[in-house]
Amino acid sequence: MNLDAVLAFAAFADRMNLSAAATDLHISQPALHSKLRKLGEQLGVPLYVRVGRRLELTAQGEEVARFGREIATQTRLFGEQLRDGGGSELSFAAGDGAYLYLLRPALRRFLAEGGTRLRLLTRDRDGALDAVRSGRAQLGVAPLQSVPSDVEARVLTTVGQMLVVRNDHPLARRRRLKLRDLAHCALIVPPEERPHRQLLARLLGAAGVPWTVAVEATGWDLMLSFVELGAGAAVVNGYCRLPRGLRGLPITELPVLRYHVFHRRGLKPAGDLARLARTLHAHADDWRERAG
Structure with a gap:
């Protein structure tokens, strides 16, 4: 060849x-x-x-x-090691919300141990899967409803979904909600093409719950910022840390998200890659203490 x-x-x-x-x-x-x-x-x-x-x-x-791509990466790293004795490099793909709220303790610990450069790719679920399949990333984290046949995956953690409102909102006194409680709510949601918006619209529609779009926003932080301003309520992942003045109410009828750590089928994680996977799992549920 x-x-x-x-x-x-x-x-x-x-x-x-x-x-x-x-x-x-x-x-x-x-x-x-x-x-x-x-x-x-x-x-x-x-x-x-x-x-x-x-x-x-x-x-x-x-x-x-x-x-x-694997040959190109290994060739580049070999040259760098010869020049300056640098360590190896790993590439990792996950979404912005996972980086912000779910993975920070694990990545901080891994990077603090040194010896390995970590190239972080910000990708949504489909993008992370594509990055792993194509060899652009060796490891990925994303919520998977089912595991594709061409990757191997292990559950990292499960994350519920919640409605976030200001403390002065009529629903703020509730402990948890059902979909029908969102009737006539003005919701801050992602654009129509985003999976989160599509899932929410489908479930509310199936339950016969009328609702309106207050604001379209991309990213949990921006959505929560609009809630703070009083623009409406937002359904976000349960790992989000809420600013003071906001309250998160679990919605029991929304699906639980199962975040997985995954790699290409046939790849046997070893060395630093296996260490990264172990570190991710060791800190898998740290977000629960911070979110609570």
């Missing part, structure tokens, strides 16, 4: 554009096209196909791209 062609294919897969990838590699577009064609012939499988005006990787192409 021509490893130079594998590295070139990984660069192409990151761009999905022959001209842009050729520019990155400082070669001509015909030369890159020839490399990729010969690599496909050598491997005996199609690496990408044209769908309309777009180029898309085949399943085999995804595997070759992942392999190429």
